[in-house]
Amino acid sequence: MDTLTTHPARTPSQRIRFLPLPAPALTALLAGDLAGAGALVGTALDPYFLTEQARWLWGYRLAQLAERPQDAPWLVRVAVDRADGAVVGYAGFHGAPDGAGMVEVGYSVLPAARRRGYATAILAELLRLAATEPAVETVRATVSPDNTGSLAVVRRFGFAEVGEQWDERDGLEIVFERPARDDGDDEGEGEDPAE
Numbered sequence: 001m002d003t004l005t006t007h008p009a010r011t012p013s014q015r016i017r018f019l020p021l022p023a024p025a026l027t028a029l030l031a032g033d034l035a036g037a038g039a040l041v042g043t044a045l046d047p048y049f050l051t052e053q054a055r056w057l058w059g060y061r062l063a064q065l066a067e068r069p070q071d072a073p074w075l076v077r078v079a080v081d082r083a084d085g086a087v088v089g090y091a092g093f094h095g096a097p098d099g100a101g102m103v104e105v106g107y108s109v110l111p112a113a114r115r116r117g118y119a120t121a122i123l124a125e126l127l128r129l130a131a132t133e134p135a136v137e138t139v140r141a142t143v144s145p146d147n148t149g150s151l152a153v154v155r156r157f158g159f160a161e162v163g164e165q166w167d168e169r170d171g172l173e174i175v176f177e178r179p180a181r182d183d184g185d186d187e188g189e190g191e192d193p194a195e
């Protein structure tokens, strides 16, 4: 049975669309230029994109892009509500699939937009995208044991705990994984087409 199709959390992906966050926009954000970044993305961005945590991420992804430009299509984008175009957060994969076909998800929701199902919608959309890419076999999420909200979100999608790791920045994390698709043929047939 295809849990991506039957799971009640499948449909929320329709709520979200992603706007690219290209390297020049990351550079602008790193410099604190919210308006300049917004002009490059095509929508006004929230000051949440300038937090210390966010800026660390932009710097990290820019260095990654310099080394592995092929990761670009997988990396962080802006999440907007399809209904009104409101920016609700940022999300993406940590990179292109690794040698084992694994991609890791990351997501962050604006504080003012939390507890309204956006992380659920974002993860549903990331899973939908992962399922359409034949090279992806496994989707991973790593979550701090203290992050009640994110733990609840990943568990909604049937992620299974596969271990723990120590992250230099975030400390102890629980590692969760789930198959990219559950249809057994690994070709993504029957999935929705990518955008």
Ligand SMILES: CC(C)(COP(=O)(O)OP(=O)(O)OC[C@H]1O[C@@H](n2cnc3c(N)ncnc32)[C@H](O)[C@@H]1OP(=O)(O)O)[C@@H](O)C(=O)NCCC(=O)NCCS
Pocket (backbone or CB within 6 Å): 107, 108, 109, 110, 113, 114, 115, 116, 117, 118, 119, 120, 121, 142, 143, 144, 147, 148, 149, 150, 152, 153
């Ligand atoms: C964790 C985070 C992504 C959750 O985003 P969100 O949009 O509020 O999540 P959702 O609205 O989809 O929540 C889905 C469910 O998760 C649970 N949940 C979410 N936040 C919660 C919280 N703070 N405490 C307890 N449960 C929570 C609830 O069961 C919720 O459903 P409900 O609101 O119907 O009860 C958000 O708090 C965030 O961006 N935090 C900072 C960045 C971060 O931690 N990213 C994840 C790294 S692994």
